[in-house]
Amino acid sequence: MKKTNYWAIVPAAGIGSRMHSQFPKQYLHLQQKPIIEHTLDRLAQLNIKGIVVSIAKDDPYWKTPTNLAKPIIRVNGGKERCHSVLNALHILQQQAHPDDWVLVHDAARPCVRTTDIEKLMTQLADHPVGGLLALPVRDTMKRANNKNAITETVNRENLWHALTPQMFRLKTLTTALETILAHNELVTDDAQAIEKLGLSPILIEGHPDNIKITHPQDLQLAEQYLCASKQE
Secondary structure (H helix, E strand, O other), X not given: OOOOOEEEEEEEOOOOHHHOOOOOHHHOEEOOEEHHHHHHHHHHOOOOOOEEEEEOOOOOOOOOOOOOOOOEEXXXXXXXXXXXXXXXXXXXXXXXXXXXXXXXXXXXXXXXXXXXHHHXXXXXXXXXXXXXXXXXXXXXXXXXXXXXXXXXXXXXXXXXXXXXXXXXXXXXXXXXXXXXXXXXXOOOOHHHHHHOOOOOOEEEXXXXXXXXXXXXXXXXXXXXXXXXXXXX
């Protein structure tokens, strides 16, 4: 029986406009190194075969890390996140098995706990679909109109915040994204593409320190989380 391998994909071709920075947010520094390097450090600690990083074609900031325990494969990113992920999947098809697991993780989530990712990998190792790290919604949820006036209070029961990594089989995720793009649709995460195939990914509860750095104030919070993780 063939051993199932694990691979990681990090889409990192975005510009992070909400950070109001002169260069993409994944290259902003935390503790003297770029955010993306922290992210790759976390992934390289896992039992995976390699990491594919989707970078903008003319990105002048990217430098392939040479100090990681896992190989890094660079591929050109696309216009949207889903294009970048699909480009990486096509590269993986050249060396991975269709049933291998692929973990897609945001470049701007440098604080993810390796123990959470290992839980995702372990609990879903034999699952037919796969799943993602997530957090149950604990706050009261409001829906608003385009003027920020509340239109309704949404029942938070069974609502979750989707996080990353999101883990699916290479062939299944490739088919899902190719199908979406063939219909000129876009998705905001990989699980949504899988859902559109009629499949139901599993939610695995993670920790709230797995934040996505989106706004300038997130940098200070990420700094605190990284410092705390080093003290554990």
